[in-house]
Amino acid sequence: MPHDLAPISRRADAPDALPQLPAHLRWRPLRVDDATLLHGLVEAIELTDGARFRTTAAESAEKLTGEWKDLDHDTLVGVDDAGVVCAYATVELVQGAATLQKVIVHGGVHPMARDRGIGGPLVDWMTARARQVLVASGTTLPARIETHTDESGPAAERDLLERAGFRVRRYYANLRRDLADDVPDVQLPDGLRLVPWSDEIDDAMRLAHNDAFRDHWGSQPTTRENWRHGRSTFAPTWTFAVLDERDERPTVDGAQDAHASSGEGAPLVAAYLISGRYEQNWEAQGFTAGFTELLGVRRTHRGLGLSVALLEAAMRAYRADGMQFAELDVDTENPSGAHGLYASLGYEKLDGSMVHTIEV
Known part of the structure; x- marks a missing residue:
């Protein structure tokens, strides 16, 4: 204790x-x-x-x-x-x-x-x-x-x-980006490969998520059970990961052991993007959108443009399926600088939400 x-x-x-x-x-x-x-x-x-x-x-x-x-x-x-x-x-x-x-x-x-x-x-x-x-x-x-x-x-x-x-502890901004605008084309460094979601890499994506969100406010490691629960809006064809297939890869921080590290022989997911399809919102909000639910990059792989590559892949997938906008929400105090990244890609605030807590 x-x-x-x-x-x-x-x-x-x-x-x-x-x-x-x-x-x-x-x-x-x-x-x-x-x-x-x-x-x-x-x-x-x-x-x-x-x-x-x-x-x-x-x-x-x-x-x-x-x-x-x-x-x-x-x-x-x-x-x-x-x-x-x-x-x-x-x-x-x-x-x-x-x-x-x-x-x-x-x-x-x-x-x-x-x-x-x-x-x-x-x-x-x-x-x-x-x-x-x-x-x-x-x-x-x-x-x-x-x-x-x-x-x-x-x-x-x-x-x-x-x-x-309860007190308001955090503010989240809901952002959207018009898919009629040009989508950037990003090239990944050698040895890194962007792939569509598959069940075979799903748990490796969970481990990457646990590593990526260690420095985010209020975030805790996600168990296998919770990771797989609540997927009624999950959009697998809009979900992607970046695999690190280099012979010499950055060492994953062992401080989080099973919560951060892939087992021997398992794919190392360096970054991931998970999308949701919320058709029930489209009539009420007046537009169609692909929603980026989670986007994370391992701390050992930041600064390589992986977030932009994943967002680009998702935006192209949304647009190919007839969506008008890409949408996501972000902690306004996100420590990774995500808010500035989204702004640079053309995302603009639509509305927001608040987290209320009692600290014990």
Whole structure:
């Protein structure tokens, strides 16, 4: 345990009992077969709030699956006397913590049920349950309770989070680039080869991701299970990697051992780009786009133009499939200088989001 940290049982300040929820609703845990019910609620919230990013039914189902999830204790749904689903909450301990233990919370109230005293108690419940989950984890690491909001979302949502002790810690910019403009043509150094995604290199891409994001705020190593989970929007034909096939390659930093290093004989992914296809957003946002979800370069391979080569390959793939824009989001304080790179390639800010946390 770090010598300057108190035990998590003291730091988390978890209550023995969870706060009371509004009695005019019937509360129960979400179940795996509640995916359609949950999606209907989330869809109503996003439609009313004018959200540009929309959740699919498959994504709602993914929120309720995963062997590590405890739906009985970490989820809620509230239903009124007429059988209308009015609110939900989820609390999830992030797996694979190495330097920081996170709990992610999400929730929402149906637009027709707002201003009925539900939102505040729901946030209080999620926060209290997250504290209990941290204590139960027994972590000796620094810990964080985290949630996200859209820049254009309701101010009342951010007010509720602030009253519960959350503070805005990070800003993300959603950027887009018109694919009608010329796409740069980048040549890779000898011994480095850009390849399309395949299942054979998928885990090597995960290892490259863990290495590339070691110096990014809040990032933790991704386990095999989490890496493969939640791929309903994954676009394999828009996803690429750069392999280092040189006889003498830079030594991968062993500090992250299995989280950073490929096994003997495995391909060394020097950089990667993962894309998503979010067709559900296109009508609401008024344009089609290929979305770059993740882009990373191993620290031993930076400065070789690999990010530009990958973005170029993705943009060409998006355009070949008829997309109007390339889109991505970026931490405005990204330490790798990614924001400046995107600007140099013609990406411009469209909107943004915020990360709210309670540091434990």
